[in-house]
Amino acid sequence: MRITALAGGVGGARFLRGLLHHARHTYPVTPDSDPLQLTVIGNTGDDITLFGLRVCPDIDTLLYTLGGGIHEGQGWGRADESHHLAAELAALGAEPQWFTLGDKDFGTHVYRSQLLGQGMPLSAVVDRLSSRWGLGDLGVRLLPMTDTPVETHVVVEQDGEQRAIHFQEWWVRHRAELPAERFVVAGLDRATPAPGVLEAIREADVVILPPSNPVVSIGIILGVPGVRDALRGTRAPVIGVSPLVGGRPVRGHADVCLRTIGVEETSAGVAGLYADFLDGWLVDEEDPMPGGRGLEVLRRPLLMSSVDAAAEMAGAALDLGLRLRADRATA
Amino acid sequence: MRITALAGGVGGARFLRGLLHHARHTYPVTPDSDPLQLTVIGNTGDDITLFGLRVCPDIDTLLYTLGGGIHEGQGWGRADESHHLAAELAALGAEPQWFTLGDKDFGTHVYRSQLLGQGMPLSAVVDRLSSRWGLGDLGVRLLPMTDTPVETHVVVEQDGEQRAIHFQEWWVRHRAELPAERFVVAGLDRATPAPGVLEAIREADVVILPPSNPVVSIGIILGVPGVRDALRGTRAPVIGVSPLVGGRPVRGHADVCLRTIGVEETSAGVAGLYADFLDGWLVDEEDPMPGGRGLEVLRRPLLMSSVDAAAEMAGAALDLGLRLRADRATA
Numbered sequence: 001m002r003i004t005a006l007a008g009g010v011g012g013a014r015f016l017r018g019l020l021h022h023a024r025h026t027y028p029v030t031p032d033s034d035p036l037q038l039t040v041i042g043n044t045g046d047d048i049t050l051f052g053l054r055v056c057p058d059i060d061t062l063l064y065t066l067g068g069g070i071h072e073g074q075g076w077g078r079a080d081e082s083h084h085l086a087a088e089l090a091a092l093g094a095e096p097q098w099f100t101l102g103d104k105d106f107g108t109h110v111y112r113s114q115l116l117g118q119g120m121p122l123s124a125v126v127d128r129l130s131s132r133w134g135l136g137d138l139g140v141r142l143l144p145m146t147d148t149p150v151e152t153h154v155v156v157e158q159d160g161e162q163r164a165i166h167f168q169e170w171w172v173r174h175r176a177e178l179p180a181e182r183f184v185v186a187g188l189d190r191a192t193p194a195p196g197v198l199e200a201i202r203e204a205d206v207v208i209l210p211p212s213n214p215v216v217s218i219g220i221i222l223g224v225p226g227v228r229d230a231l232r233g234t235r236a237p238v239i240g241v242s243p244l245v246g247g248r249p250v251r252g253h254a255d256v257c258l259r260t261i262g263v264e265e266t267s268a269g270v271a272g273l274y275a276d277f278l279d280g281w282l283v284d285e286e287d288p289m290p291g292g293r294g295l296e297v298l299r300r301p302l303l304m305s306s307v308d309a310a311a312e313m314a315g316a317a318l319d320l321g322l323r324l325r326a327d328r329a330t331a
Numbered sequence: 332m333r334i335t336a337l338a339g340g341v342g343g344a345r346f347l348r349g350l351l352h353h354a355r356h357t358y359p360v361t362p363d364s365d366p367l368q369l370t371v372i373g374n375t376g377d378d379i380t381l382f383g384l385r386v387c388p389d390i391d392t393l394l395y396t397l398g399g400g401i402h403e404g405q406g407w408g409r410a411d412e413s414h415h416l417a418a419e420l421a422a423l424g425a426e427p428q429w430f431t432l433g434d435k436d437f438g439t440h441v442y443r444s445q446l447l448g449q450g451m452p453l454s455a456v457v458d459r460l461s462s463r464w465g466l467g468d469l470g471v472r473l474l475p476m477t478d479t480p481v482e483t484h485v486v487v488e489q490d491g492e493q494r495a496i497h498f499q500e501w502w503v504r505h506r507a508e509l510p511a512e513r514f515v516v517a518g519l520d521r522a523t524p525a526p527g528v529l530e531a532i533r534e535a536d537v538v539i540l541p542p543s544n545p546v547v548s549i550g551i552i553l554g555v556p557g558v559r560d561a562l563r564g565t566r567a568p569v570i571g572v573s574p575l576v577g578g579r580p581v582r583g584h585a586d587v588c589l590r591t592i593g594v595e596e597t598s599a600g601v602a603g604l605y606a607d608f609l610d611g612w613l614v615d616e617e618d619p620m621p622g623g624r625g626l627e628v629l630r631r632p633l634l635m636s637s638v639d640a641a642a643e644m645a646g647a648a649l650d651l652g653l654r655l656r657a658d659r660a661t662a
Contacts, residue, residue: 088438107419114383
């Protein structure tokens with residue numbers, strides 16, 4: 001069973017960990033079983049170069065979460081982390097100091113930066129990082145959306161003047177509280193999908209959009225030339241999970257991002273962003289969104305309060321996808 | 332009082348810390364005093380790029396030792412150090428694993444590499460690192476011998492075949508036990524002295540060569556075009572301290588290095604390397620080396636078993652230099 005997911009950071013990673021948990025219990029590996037093979041297309045739009053090192057926040061959150069190294073409470077970064085290197089950089093007066101990087105986490109960034117500096121494409125680096133985290137053994141293949149460096153900048157207004165800052169500065173330093181005029185994704189128009197990305201979408205049995213940020217995570221992946229067309233063209237049902245519960249994101253600032261691009265901060269608003277390829281849509285139990293026009297809407301509790309809760313959500317999304325796929329086969 | 336010293340790593344750093352200790356007690360700062368201003372020309376010949384980061388072992392040992400951050404027992408690296416980043420690199424299978432880098436130490440390397448990557452010359456980077464370690468307040472100015480990247484390689488014979496390995500691999504990994512045919516210092520012939528290096532030698536009141544390795548530390552600095560001429564031409568007495576006690580180095584592998592370049596592993600042999608500019612030479616109490624031919628030889632205990640012992644050695648070298656300088660003035 002080939003599942004392909006587009007994913008941002010914390011929300012996407014937790015959802016996909018739930019999906020693996022669900023699959024382990026529902027589809028145990030037997031000689032004649034069809035085990036779940038999950039291809040994750042990770043957002044690299046919020047990548048940033050810090051202290052001369054390339055940092056891929058979403059990719060790393062996916063690696064650490066699926067590989068069992070995540071700081072559970074934070075949702076990002078490594079468990080049992082220390083911050084001696086960052087303290088030394090602060091003593092040296094190095095900027096920025098608003099982005100927290102732990103010592104183990106720095107290991108990832110140093111390693112990746114060295115390989116990128118040697119000319120290795122990001123997808124090959126991610127492949128090596130995936131080995132370190134045992135993703136292959138879990139049936140997971142992690143692909144960056146593109147090997148082309150892409151960076152999201154936010155045009156903000158401060159003291160009556162507009163200026164562009166890196167997405168991470170807006171998100172982490174200013175907690176998305178600086179009024180944002182628009183997002184500018186440098187490099188996206190000339191990006192090409194990383195090897196395997198389009199094939200994974202075209203050849204999947206089910207495509208899943210976890211409850212990642214629809215603007216700055218999923219939205220950026222959709223902006224890689226070719227990805228949206230592949231989603232429109234794939235024979236696999238595309239199942240999405242709303243990132244909003246009661247009109248607010250469970251985590252992060254998806255509502256602010258939606259307002260910035262002029263889209264209603266509702267599940268219906270988000271589904272509208274995916275309207276040209278979305279087949280199934282999970283919304284929260286209380287969500288008033290109606291189904292219709294070829295979109296099957298399913299109501300489920302959407303709080304990933306535990307791995308089990310995430311597994312149930314992911315299982316519901318997967319089952320909906322498999323059902324729609326079976327319907328198509330018999331249609 | 333302007334003192335200029337050429338220095339390698341541990342031995343040079345401990346000696347110079349002793350010199351500062353001596354000066355603080357002998358020349359206290361008063362309104363009409365002439366405080367010691369020490370310019371240190373540090374060896375960069377054993378610099379190495381590890382994990383894509385530029386590491387300057389001798390410069391860093393000088394910074395940490397003079398600035399009070401050194402791991403006293405090791406003689407190199409930071410005190411109270413952890414190794415989480417290196418452990419992560421090992422988990423990733425990154426090579427080499429024979430060079431120990433701690434988390435705080437990595438802070439120095441990340442910072443330096445970022446600035447070098449932005450085009451800043453090494454001397455300007457060292458200036459910033461010196462500020463972090465308060466060297467200016469100690470009256471110390473640390474200069475790399477050159478801003479040109481220089482790397483010492485060792486031609487070794489292994490299994491009947493000759494190959495060149497980085498000096499650090501020979502020194503740290505193989506503990507100088509692999510038979511060395513010769514040293515090749517890549518980049519040295521086209522290196523130019525860092526800003527201030529030649530002036531510091533020419534305008535010093537006394538020039539001191541601490542008991543650093545005469546081949547791969549002092550010897551490399553002397554190989555930077557212009558440095559040897561400046562030492563020959565300076566009016567300052569040049570005082571050296573033998574790195575050998577009883578024909579053996581107190582630390583490190585100076586004897587092996589001397590054998591490799593075909594020089595007798597004695598204080599006389601080392602002094603011969605400096606013969607064209609050396610005026611005073613401190614040797615161990617038991618050292619049989621005679622003086623003569625314009626070289627004043629002074630016998631002193633040369634074991635830097637404590638800061639006080641190093642201060643006494645350094646004080647003796649400084650006093651000899653000041654005496655020779657006074658003799659010249661009255662001659």
